[in-house]
Amino acid sequence: MNDDDRLTTSEHEIWRSYFTGTRELAAHLDRRMRREAGMPMTYFEILGLLAESPDRRMRMSELAAASLSSSSRLSHAVTAMEKSGWVSRGPAEGDRRGWVAHLTDAGLTALAEAEPTHAATVREHVFDALTPLQVASMAEIGRSIRDGLSGVCASARAEAAGTDVSEAGAGTGAGAGVEVGVEMEEIDTGMDCPLDGSE
Structure with a gap:
């Protein structure tokens, strides 16, 4: 192994600072969102993407790509939010293979209630700093x-x-909110390349 195979001392310090800082910020933001807003960042991001879409609807493959989620991870999250009444899911019109996620009125309300926690945390640790x-x-x-x-x-x-594209677990139902437990912990908040190119 020669020197070109390794980061220089300066490169290593810069990379570690960036990598550690962004991971610590993401972890802190996720903990605070769970504690104060009742949802992890993954759910907040998905709800936000749906809110910005026409008719508050997105194909599951498009939602996976936009949220940087694998199809199985997205399906898990959507299933949990379906139980809370925040999201509904059904077949895409004119496409038997495709599925569409829809942000419900309850989901829009949950998103609005979570936004102040998100904004305050990001502003405190990024823009104010x-x-x-x-x-x-x-x-x-x-x-x-x-x-x-x-x-x-x-x-x-x-x-x-x-x-x-995994649509497993599609169903309906409403609950009193998303439980903060194993179901949430299984949703990785890491930034993956979205693998879903088609339905």
Whole structure:
């Protein structure tokens, strides 16, 4: 192994700082969302994506890609939110193989109630902690990293093409909220390449 196979000391310090900081922030945000808003960040992100979609509906494959989730992970999350009455799921019109997730009125209310906790946490640990110049630099850096990964994720989706988008567990029902327990813990909040390229 030569020096080109390793990060330099400076590169290692920068990478560890970035990697550790973002993971600690994500973990803290997720804990606070669970404690104060009654949902993990995964659910908050899914509800937000549905709220921004036409008629508050998205195909499951599109929702998986947008939320950077695997099909099975998304299906698990949607099933849990169906039990809370936040999301409903049904066949896509004109496509027997496709499924659509729909944000219910109860889900929209839950999202609105969770938004203050999310905003306060992000503002406290990101925007209030950085100068305007640092914020602008962070935005530029984030875009550059995402642009660099776009081809990698496209390749991952291509490799997964032909596998079914998991719609297992589709059903209906309402509950008193999402229980904070094993069901939530099984939803990984890591950032994966979305593997769902088709339904």
